[in-house]
Amino acid sequence: MRKYVPAAEVNENITWQDIAPGGEVPEGGTSDLFNTGDWRTMVPTFIEEKCKQCLLCFPVCPDSSIPVVDGKRLDFDYKHCKGCGVCYKVCPFGAITFGKEEK
Amino acid sequence: MAKMTEIRWHGRGGQGAKTAALLLADSAFNTGKYVQGFPEYGPERMGAPITAYNRISDERCTVHSNIYYPDYVVVVDVTLLSVVDVTKGLKPEGAIIINSGKDPEELRPLLNGYTGRVCTIDAGKISTEELGRNFPNTPMLGAVVKVSGLIDEEEFIEDMKGSFKHKFSTKPQVIEGNMKALIRSMKEVKGL
Amino acid sequence: MSIRERLSGNEAVAFAFKQINPDVMGAFPITPSTEIPQYFSQYVNNGEVDTEFVPVESEHSAMSCCIGAEAAGGRAVTATSSAGLALMYEVLYVAASARLPITLACVNRALTGPININNDHSDSMGARDSGWLQLYSENNQEAYDNMLMAMRIAEHPDVRLPIMICQDGFITSHAIENIELVEDELVKKFVGEYEPQEYLLKKENPLSVGPYDISPYYMEHRVSQAQAMKNAKQVILDVSAEFAKMTGRSYGLFEEFMMEDAERAIVIIGSSAGTAKEAVRQLRAKGEKVGLIKLRAFRPFPMEELGKALNGVKAVAVMDKSEGFSACGGPVFAETRSACYGLPEQPMMINYVYGLGGRDVRVESIQYVFERLSEIIENGTTGEVYRHLDVRGGEYSGL
Numbered sequence: 001m002r003k004y005v006p007a008a009e010v011n012e013n014i015t016w017q018d019i020a021p022g023g024e025v026p027e028g029g030t031s032d033l034f035n036t037g038d039w040r041t042m043v044p045t046f047i048e049e050k051c052k053q054c055l056l057c058f059p060v061c062p063d064s065s066i067p068v069v070d071g072k073r074l075d076f077d078y079k080h081c082k083g084c085g086v087c088y089k090v091c092p093f094g095a096i097t098f099g100k101e102e103k
Numbered sequence: 104m105a106k107m108t109e110i111r112w113h114g115r116g117g118q119g120a121k122t123a124a125l126l127l128a129d130s131a132f133n134t135g136k137y138v139q140g141f142p143e144y145g146p147e148r149m150g151a152p153i154t155a156y157n158r159i160s161d162e163r164c165t166v167h168s169n170i171y172y173p174d175y176v177v178v179v180d181v182t183l184l185s186v187v188d189v190t191k192g193l194k195p196e197g198a199i200i201i202n203s204g205k206d207p208e209e210l211r212p213l214l215n216g217y218t219g220r221v222c223t224i225d226a227g228k229i230s231t232e233e234l235g236r237n238f239p240n241t242p243m244l245g246a247v248v249k250v251s252g253l254i255d256e257e258e259f260i261e262d263m264k265g266s267f268k269h270k271f272s273t274k275p276q277v278i279e280g281n282m283k284a285l286i287r288s289m290k291e292v293k294g295l
Numbered sequence: 296m297s298i299r300e301r302l303s304g305n306e307a308v309a310f311a312f313k314q315i316n317p318d319v320m321g322a323f324p325i326t327p328s329t330e331i332p333q334y335f336s337q338y339v340n341n342g343e344v345d346t347e348f349v350p351v352e353s354e355h356s357a358m359s360c361c362i363g364a365e366a367a368g369g370r371a372v373t374a375t376s377s378a379g380l381a382l383m384y385e386v387l388y389v390a391a392s393a394r395l396p397i398t399l400a401c402v403n404r405a406l407t408g409p410i411n412i413n414n415d416h417s418d419s420m421g422a423r424d425s426g427w428l429q430l431y432s433e434n435n436q437e438a439y440d441n442m443l444m445a446m447r448i449a450e451h452p453d454v455r456l457p458i459m460i461c462q463d464g465f466i467t468s469h470a471i472e473n474i475e476l477v478e479d480e481l482v483k484k485f486v487g488e489y490e491p492q493e494y495l496l497k498k499e500n501p502l503s504v505g506p507y508d509i510s511p512y513y514m515e516h517r518v519s520q521a522q523a524m525k526n527a528k529q530v531i532l533d534v535s536a537e538f539a540k541m542t543g544r545s546y547g548l549f550e551e552f553m554m555e556d557a558e559r560a561i562v563i564i565g566s567s568a569g570t571a572k573e574a575v576r577q578l579r580a581k582g583e584k585v586g587l588i589k590l591r592a593f594r595p596f597p598m599e600e601l602g603k604a605l606n607g608v609k610a611v612a613v614m615d616k617s618e619g620f621s622a623c624g625g626p627v628f629a630e631t632r633s634a635c636y637g638l639p640e641q642p643m644m645i646n647y648v649y650g651l652g653g654r655d656v657r658v659e660s661i662q663y664v665f666e667r668l669s670e671i672i673e674n675g676t677t678g679e680v681y682r683h684l685d686v687r688g689g690e691y692s693g694l
Contacts, residue, residue, distance in 0.1 A: 002452065002492055016515035021455055022394035023508050023516050026493040028501035128471045132301040141470035144413065163473060165569035167434070167466050168657040
């Protein structure tokens, strides 16, 4: 049995002996390990009190960064939101604002 | 090296010369021999001259070339005599077997000075009389076995009975005609 | 007890597939390999196998189908020739680099042009750097035997590479010859089940395959793949030894025929090796010290082993059934000569490109080559190294 290096421990120091054959990734949910949110220069903000939970925003998010639990959307997953602004465009109720990211 | 018999078949695309070569290989195989049966492939063209080959031996033959110095040549279509140099490389101690109703010596002048045995078999006539159609394969096969002595005749007839039964399991009415054609051809081949 | 039969090379491969009963066949017909999926589809239709037969619309799709099936955890097979293999080219690399042990029956045929349906090795030789294992077969028996061993070699955890079992189009694929078949039960036991450690449909553990790779990782993946190809040599030998125990038929990385005290030798691949054996036998009967080496594994290339086998031979002709257009010889020559570089007793070596597009290779053709080797030894120099055999206007062994 091959022992794979866990994805969380794979970095640019890994040797050819330890790297997974074919680059296969034998575990799920590894995107959680990568903070792609820091690619963002614009950022959406969720105004909860204006939200009617119409859920038009969550299916258009290209990065699955609008978590929905029990039929209700929660605040943004900023670890993966890239700030494209599509959610801001579709929201009919002004429940999402969009502005410059301040870091 | 055990004695090997090499046979070259000449026919026309669609006439079944390749099938006849494979049938001969089958029969020889069934009587315990090592066999090769293969056609010379090219674009499939109905009516164009085609060549097929057999090697038959008591040991496995490793050669995978065409046959240039055959022991026997079989001509399934007599009209090829004026088109193809059918006796090219044919060993004088061998024989040529031609599908024709003529006497062997009538055809010899068409054979580029071949000095060996010339045999003829009227496969078309036998086939038409016994099978009602011109399927020269079965009589040609019978003639080749008779002339070459490659396979014991009794064994050959038994084997062919078996393969016809298998091959024509859905139309058993043609088995008898094929067997008759086979046995007649072994009797009627001229030039032995 | 083995089963005595007579089958063509294509029939033998289709029969091996039937005995193996793979999970998926993705195939698109092309001469001269068409009969393999054709016969196999009858087995599928008759319920003799429970393979999912996927009649795709191109060879690119055939290989892509195999890649998907193999990644999912199934055993996938296909068959092709010539332009069909060329159309698979892109995805051959995907299969190999994703480390998917797919099995491909390659019935070798020339590549265009001019258009030709007959045999040479230019199709599989063109794919020699794709990362596939390549085993070549002299006759129907070897095509069958190699196929029974294919998956054991390819799927081995030290290897995990796709495998191409090659045989010569028409010359063996369409020639009926005697063959010894192995009983179904023994085949089933020998080949076993495909049990990859990780696969797409493994519900306990999700898997991603075929990712994008950035420069800091790509080279490590390629070296790991290269190591797999090196590992394959020992696995081929081990699986072949086990096969020999079952059948009595022994195979190595190459076959040495009458090489013990040979002063002149040829290195050759495929059906013409059989014809060349007859030439060697005839010359040996006259007391001439000649021999031949028939390569079975071209990928992995048995570099050290071949060098050892050729050390001390006075003159060697390497036979290439593909024109590599390198302006200095074919691929088998390049690698064989490389294998002999630095040997203590390095042979003089020439290259004959031969048998292209079905040009018939006769016993006399090979005898002609041995005569040239005699001249080389006599003269002490090779003369022209890169030659063509049986070509009008050039060297012709005549009839």
